[in-house]
Amino acid sequence: MNFPFIFHFEISVSILIATILFIIVIIQTWFLRYLNNRLTKLSFQKKSQSTKYGKMTEQFLPFLDVFPWDANQFRFLGTPIDGVQFEKDRIILLEFKSSGSSLSSRQKQIKKLVDTNQVFFEVIRIDI
Numbered sequence: 001m002n003f004p005f006i007f008h009f010e011i012s013v014s015i016l017i018a019t020i021l022f023i024i025v026i027i028q029t030w031f032l033r034y035l036n037n038r039l040t041k042l043s044f045q046k047k048s049q050s051t052k053y054g055k056m057t058e059q060f061l062p063f064l065d066v067f068p069w070d071a072n073q074f075r076f077l078g079t080p081i082d083g084v085q086f087e088k089d090r091i092i093l094l095e096f097k098s099s100g101s102s103l104s105s106r107q108k109q110i111k112k113l114v115d116t117n118q119v120f121f122e123v124i125r126i127d128i
Contacts, residue, residue, distance in 0.1 A: 055078075057096065057098070058076070058078070058082045058083075058096050059076065061096050062074040062076075062083070069085050069087065069092075073085060073086045073087065074086075074094070080104070080106045080107055080110060081093050081094065081095045081107060081110060082094050082095050082096050093110065093114060095107055
């Protein structure tokens with residue numbers, strides 16, 4: 001008996017295997033993109049969290065026992081350096097770093113200015 005509304009397909013084994021492999025490649029590609037996006041997001045969150053912890057630590061570091069100067073003479077700036085320590089015989093620009101972190105390009109530039117004696121004190125008077 002032949003039913004006109006039923007289609008009869010003959011699919012070769014090689015076409016079936018190629019189709020299945022194509023579907024597997026599509027699924028793998030989607031999954032790898034998903035993992036990549038997730039890892040990128042997690043990496044960004046970790047860096048962001050690390051930055052937040054660093055900024056918090058900078059605020060109270062002068063009050064810890066490891067700080068070698070009088071914390072009352074420290075003034076927090078935040079950027080481009082963390083702060084300034086005022087001593088009787090010198091003024092010290094301070095940058096707090098943890099682990100393997102390094103100076104930013106701006107901080108390196110400031111250090112170079114200090115090292116080459118390009119730091120000055122000036123007074124600006126305003127008559128009111």
